[in-house]
Amino acid sequence: xxxxxxxxxxxxxxxxxxxxxxxxxxxxxxxxxxxxxxxxxxxxxxxxxxxxxxxxxxxxxxxxxxxxxxxxxxxxxxxxxxxxxxxxxxxxxxxxxx
Numbered sequence: 001x002x003x004x005x006x007x008x009x010x011x012x013x014x015x016x017x018x019x020x021x022x023x024x025x026x027x028x029x030x031x032x033x034x035x036x037x038x039x040x041x042x043x044x045x046x047x048x049x050x051x052x053x054x055x056x057x058x059x060x061x062x063x064x065x066x067x068x069x070x071x072x073x074x075x076x077x078x079x080x081x082x083x084x085x086x087x088x089x090x091x092x093x094x095x096x097x098x
Contacts (some may be wrong), residue, residue, distance in 0.1 A: 015055050019097065022048065022060060022090050026083065029067065033079055041079065042071035059089050 025048045032040040049064025063086045070078045 015097070018051060018055055018057075019090075019094065021051075022057075022086075022093075026087055026090060029079075029083055033076070033083065036076075038071045038074055038076070042068050045071065057089075057093060060086065060093075063089060 025044050029041050029044050032038075032044070045064045045067035047064075049061045049068065052058065052061035052064060063082055067079060067082045067086070070076075070082060
């Protein structure tokens with residue numbers, strides 16, 4: 001028995017809220033990248049990676065970690081491709097959840 005079996009509808013509601021959070025985080029990080037706000041990108045990506053494992057979204061957590069590390073290193077060139085990959089991963093998750 002897993003957490004989804006135990007919590008049922010409540011788990012699915014939490015999962016949906018997290019998917020909304022991923023979308024919001026993506027939009028925020030894109031905005032922050034345009035504005036050069038690496039501190040905000042670091043914070044947002046850190047939060048994203050921290051909660052991804054709860055729902056089994058390992059790739060989201062990995063990308064969150066990579067984005068966080070790139071922001072810490074002020075490696076702006078690598079953040080945009082990571083955000084694109086995160087967007088693609090998000091879209092895949094959304095399609096599976098539909």
